[in-house]
Amino acid sequence: MDGETRVDLHYVSSNHQHYKRIYESYETLTDRFEKVNRYCSETFPDIAIENFTRNQQRGETGHQGVFHYLGVGSGSGDSDVVILTQLAKRLPRIEATITEPSDKMIANFKSAISESGNDALQKIKFTWNQATIEEYMKMPQDTKFHCIFLCGVLAYFKDVDQVVQYLYSVLAENGTILIVTEAGNETNIFYEVWYPGRFPSIKEQTGIPDNVIASFERHGAKVTASNLKCILDGSTLFDEESESGNLLLDLMTGVVDCRKTAPPEFLRQLFDFISDSSVSFKQEGKFLLKNDRLLIIVQK
Template structure:
């Protein structure tokens, strides 16, 4: 059950088809997606444009500078599109570089752009890279970005300090980085249960926001972080006949078909843990789990 030192299809991390099915249920049970999307649409674009405007005020050239955007591990691009949609309404020239290792996710991203009906968004010049951030870092380039966005990918970095140093080095003067990541404390069921020792493809230490903040500060960045309160409906976890409960259990433990394959003692300990833990509470007859995110903003 501990799975130390190996990754196989028994783990959600390496069974992408199962993860996709799980995530469809997860989206229905959490308010995280809505809250992150709202922040990306309503709050962050003002911050990024405000910092970019300071560059324009110092720019003595006649033509405005192109706004360069960098999406790291963007997946199907939902949050990136939320940001770029608002930026495209207010900035005349945008170039977006997207890095994502999954060709299927890149295809979904492109499809979402073509179907959005936003003419300004479709005028953005996109550059697509099917690569991890570590692979992208090895490619020859000299681009500086005014905005860099990462959502839910920190835990997959092999060396957080190396990636942080790289991201800060390619950030333009007065540029802005937004990182949305797991909360690394008792306000997040994933940090308490999902990471430690049960998901061998993920570096649990990298998932701690304080480590990331400290890394950027060592680079000289101006960093601030805030907590985004989110909840996950875990009411079906105790129902052995519930499909959503079984899939949610797989997500929390990182094990495929956990209810069928895990030792009964493990399941008992897990359910006892979330019942007594600081990460759960009851409200209006529902059993809710804290699913908070941390928003980290870095400025140069």
């Protein structure tokens, strides 16, 4: 890859409509969403509630028994709704602040709440912010959050350490942050492709998990991490006429219409890399990719 120069490409992160199409297709190709939501339903709420209860038992003041939740880059709120549903079953008062730059995604989130049929969920007081986390950071507010949730957004932060510092500063004592992101090398195809400097023709991705963990630890946080094994069906990647394959390629590289706009040599090198990577394998006639999630728990 030495000597490769950058080219002018349009990035998925700035095209919310295309990003929505990508994710709708991606959902049909991976078991990631099912497994993440199972964790968000069965495991994580216990951790968040236990820490919140510890604060109440210690006589924490200023929150008046209200559980404060912050969703960062929540999209349509698929996993947020799962977490909040479980929290709402066990906590009497929840105030949820949601940040998301796409108005359409926020509308979808609101629809998911109204259509849930869950009375407890609909009693949650929501505050909606059509903003990136960087934009939200500039807004005046003094809330300390007992739970902060981020899923699949690290790669879109302009300055990871700045965001980490902010999130830790607004986390309540004994509060909990859950970050769901691409797992590390040899366990996730996105990590392998996004690793800084590996493919300099595309926009360098930020938010590599090791960097995020180290950043939180520098600020004094207690951090634990574990892998959640997931699989992605990449069989259509090599079919130039496949819509799902082309959308997956866009997601993998972060480039809109990558197959049409990226230099042919870049595409050749990328496909060679994917084919030979330790994260790919064949099973029952399918070309599969490791799509593990890294579950990062941050506690204050």
